[in-house]
Amino acid sequence: xxxxxxxxxxxxxxxxxxxxxxxxxxxxxxxxxxxxxxxxxxxxxxxxxxxxxxxxxxxxxxxxxxxxxxxxxxxxxxxxxxxxxxxxxxxxxxxxxxxxxxxxxxxxxxxxxxxxxxxxxxxxxxxxxxxxxxxxxxxxxxxxxxxxxxxxxxxxxxxxxxxxxxxxxxxxxxxxxxxxxxxxxxxxxxxxxxxxxxxxxxxxxxxxxxxxxxxxxxxxxxxxxxxxxxxxxxxxxxxxxxxxxxxxxxxxxxxxxxxxxxxxxxxxxxxxxxxxxxxxxxxxxxxxxxxxxxxxxxxxxxxxxxxxxxxxxxxxxxxxxxxxxxxxxxxxxxxxxxxxxxxxxxxxxxxxxxxxxxxxxxxxxxxxxxxxxxxxxxxxxxxxxxxxxxxxxxxxxxxxxxxxxxxx
Amino acid sequence: xxxxxxxxxxxxxxxxxxxxxxxxxxxxxxxxxxxxxxxxxxxxxxxxxxxxxxxxxxxxxxxxxxxxxxxxxxxxxxxxxxxxxxxxxxxxxxxxxxxxxxxxxxxxxxxxxxxxxxxxxxxxxxxxxxxxxxxxxxxxxxxxxxxxxxxxxxxxxxxxxxxxxxxxxxxxxxxxxxxxxxxxxxxxxxxxxxxxxxxxxxxxxxxxxxxxxxxxxxxxxxxxxxxxxxxxxxxxxxxxxxxxxxxxxxxxxxxxxxxxx
Numbered sequence: 001x002x003x004x005x006x007x008x009x010x011x012x013x014x015x016x017x018x019x020x021x022x023x024x025x026x027x028x029x030x031x032x033x034x035x036x037x038x039x040x041x042x043x044x045x046x047x048x049x050x051x052x053x054x055x056x057x058x059x060x061x062x063x064x065x066x067x068x069x070x071x072x073x074x075x076x077x078x079x080x081x082x083x084x085x086x087x088x089x090x091x092x093x094x095x096x097x098x099x100x101x102x103x104x105x106x107x108x109x110x111x112x113x114x115x116x117x118x119x120x121x122x123x124x125x126x127x128x129x130x131x132x133x134x135x136x137x138x139x140x141x142x143x144x145x146x147x148x149x150x151x152x153x154x155x156x157x158x159x160x161x162x163x164x165x166x167x168x169x170x171x172x173x174x175x176x177x178x179x180x181x182x183x184x185x186x187x188x189x190x191x192x193x194x195x196x197x198x199x200x201x202x203x204x205x206x207x208x209x210x211x212x213x214x215x216x217x218x219x220x221x222x223x224x225x226x227x228x229x230x231x232x233x234x235x236x237x238x239x240x241x242x243x244x245x246x247x248x249x250x251x252x253x254x255x256x257x258x259x260x261x262x263x264x265x266x267x268x269x270x271x272x273x274x275x276x277x278x279x280x281x282x283x284x285x286x287x288x289x290x291x292x293x294x295x296x297x298x299x300x301x302x303x304x305x306x307x308x309x310x311x312x313x314x315x316x317x318x319x320x321x322x323x324x325x326x327x328x329x330x331x332x333x334x335x336x337x338x339x340x341x342x343x344x345x346x347x348x349x350x351x352x353x354x355x356x357x358x359x360x361x362x363x364x365x366x367x368x369x370x371x372x373x374x375x376x377x378x379x380x381x382x383x384x385x386x387x388x389x390x391x392x393x394x395x396x397x398x399x400x401x402x403x404x405x406x407x408x
Numbered sequence: 409x410x411x412x413x414x415x416x417x418x419x420x421x422x423x424x425x426x427x428x429x430x431x432x433x434x435x436x437x438x439x440x441x442x443x444x445x446x447x448x449x450x451x452x453x454x455x456x457x458x459x460x461x462x463x464x465x466x467x468x469x470x471x472x473x474x475x476x477x478x479x480x481x482x483x484x485x486x487x488x489x490x491x492x493x494x495x496x497x498x499x500x501x502x503x504x505x506x507x508x509x510x511x512x513x514x515x516x517x518x519x520x521x522x523x524x525x526x527x528x529x530x531x532x533x534x535x536x537x538x539x540x541x542x543x544x545x546x547x548x549x550x551x552x553x554x555x556x557x558x559x560x561x562x563x564x565x566x567x568x569x570x571x572x573x574x575x576x577x578x579x580x581x582x583x584x585x586x587x588x589x590x591x592x593x594x595x596x597x598x599x600x601x602x603x604x605x606x607x608x609x610x611x612x613x614x615x616x617x618x619x620x621x622x623x624x625x626x627x628x629x630x631x632x633x634x635x636x637x638x639x640x641x642x643x644x645x646x647x648x649x650x651x652x653x654x655x656x657x658x659x660x661x662x663x664x665x666x667x668x669x
Contacts, residue, residue, distance in 0.1 A: 322497020322525040
């Protein structure tokens with residue numbers, strides 16, 4: 001049997017060689033489909049690993065409290081995608097922040113009350129991310145200031161710290177200290193500018209370079225609907241982090257009279273929602289890329305049908321000298337499999353080449369994992385089998401007598 | 409039963425009908441034929457008398473509408489397509505009027521084709537094909553493509569392909585039909601040689617002069633046998649090479665017995 005399979009493989013290879021240009025063009029169709037899938041998976045993989053690496057940079061002593069629903073992961077991710085009202089569902093409050101601050105083994109606590117507002121500085125920015133937080137934020141995030149100071153708890157006036165990109169948009173300079181801006185009708189003085197972090201994707205879901213930071217307490221007084229989306233906590237003792245997480249959870253449940261619609265996370269699980277989100281997005285994008293693979297597959301089927309038709313006489317001869325249905329079937333199926341697997345290999349190379357070029361202009365390094373290789377191999381194999389099946393059956397079912405009379 | 413008298417093909421009441429009812433036409437009608445091992449049968453007759461249909465049925469490329477076809481005492485017409493294919497690859501060799509070599513394969517691979525389906529390793533296939541081609545004086549043309557060969561050479565390559573797997577029956581459908589008289593003669597000499605080695609050959613031809621090579625001439629008319637003439641006694645038919653040693657042994661033994669007496 002192994003010998004026969006090898007013989008089929010050799011036959012298929014030699015007949016593909018006879019039509020080199022045609023074979024390569026067909027491969028190209030598959031290669032483009034596979035390449036787009038590889039590219040998407042590689043990008044998504046690198047984004048996910050980027051977020052994970054940020055958490056590991058931030059440290060193992062980070063704890064995050066987020067509002068959560070009792071819905072399953074996919075539903076909550078879909079909610080995140082579809083509804084802007086997700087912010088309003090948050091059940092975290094400034095009281096909770098105060099509650100956590102009192103606990104043992106907690107060094108610093110910073111709330112994140114994120115909203116999108118219009119800002120009027122020298123220029124007008126119709127929608128900017130405004131983060132209500134407290135002075136601890138700088139410490140927890142390990143951020144540095146380019147100039148000025150961060151928010152201070154003893155500030156007498158409304159102060160704000162600005163991300164460098166936003167500073168450029170509002171004032172045309174990244175040294176706007178002392179300048180003022182209007183947010184929700186209130187005047188704020190810029191007291192500090194953050195150093196560029198260039199991490200548009202992070203576990204806070206905030207682009208820090210394009211955000212404005214004000215005191216959560218101040219924001220709370222001018223915007224009643226403001227809610228806290230996340231509380232970042234730094235623990236004192238990393239060894240006791242599990243205990244600390246439990247203590248925070250128990251305390252919050254008690255403080256909220258049994259409301260459990262929040263999650264206390266640490267370590268890798270902090271990035272988990274983002275990971276799930278990206279895997280869903282990458283899944284959907286891959287399906288879109290899969291459509292181009294289907295187009296490639298139809299190309300394979302088309303060429304195989306042409307090949308079967310051209311070689312009708314050959315099929316007759318082969319049957320006359322002893323080829324069975326299975327022999328002819330396998331010969332043609334192997335041809336389509338060789339086409340798609342070669343295309344898949346080209347696609348893998350092409351996909352990673354593109355991913356490499358993208359990595360030159362973006363922070364996303366090509367992400368290499370065995371899963372991606374398996375997807376490339378699996379999809380090529382599946383395409384070859386699905387689209388090679390019909391031509392192979394058609395070839396194998398040819399009547400030898402009429403096939404022998406056929407001269408293409 | 410002595411080997412030389414072994415029945416290799418037996419057709420009983422074989423009928424091949426095309427169409428139904430009033431439109432029915434019979435390519436073969438209640439056809440009976442018994443072929444002994446080592447016979448060289450020439451089938452003659454006008455066009456459309458069912459010669460090729462008969463050859464296709466014996467070659468397991470076609471199935472009869474009714475009747476029995478026994479190959480080596482086993483029913484061959486009602487077995488699975490897969491077993492028929494296996495029988496074709498091991499027991500039957502085809503020679504066609506238009507050679508039917510695969511144009512994209514070199515001669516040696518064309519000749520080795522039946523061995524692909526008998527499960528030979530590629531190297532062994534090519535060695536065997538090369539040996540057979542050498543017998544047909546085509547050794548130096550092994551890696552020529554079919555179109556580079558003359559008609560006679562192509563047909564000799566096709567004969568080489570027919571015998572490469574060591575079949576029991578060789579079916580030839582007007583093998584000289586597309587050849588000039590010189591090439592025809594060469595091809596017939598090859599067939600004669602193959603026959604003398606004990607192979608059974610059934611050949612369809614229109615050429616009366618070729619009947620000199622046959623041991624039996626059958627004239628067909630409208631799907632039945634019109635005349636059936638044996639020119640060689642069954643006992644004088646050639647014996648397969650493999651069986652010759654046995655026969656020689658038996659002869660020796662009988663001689664010894666006689667001398668003892």
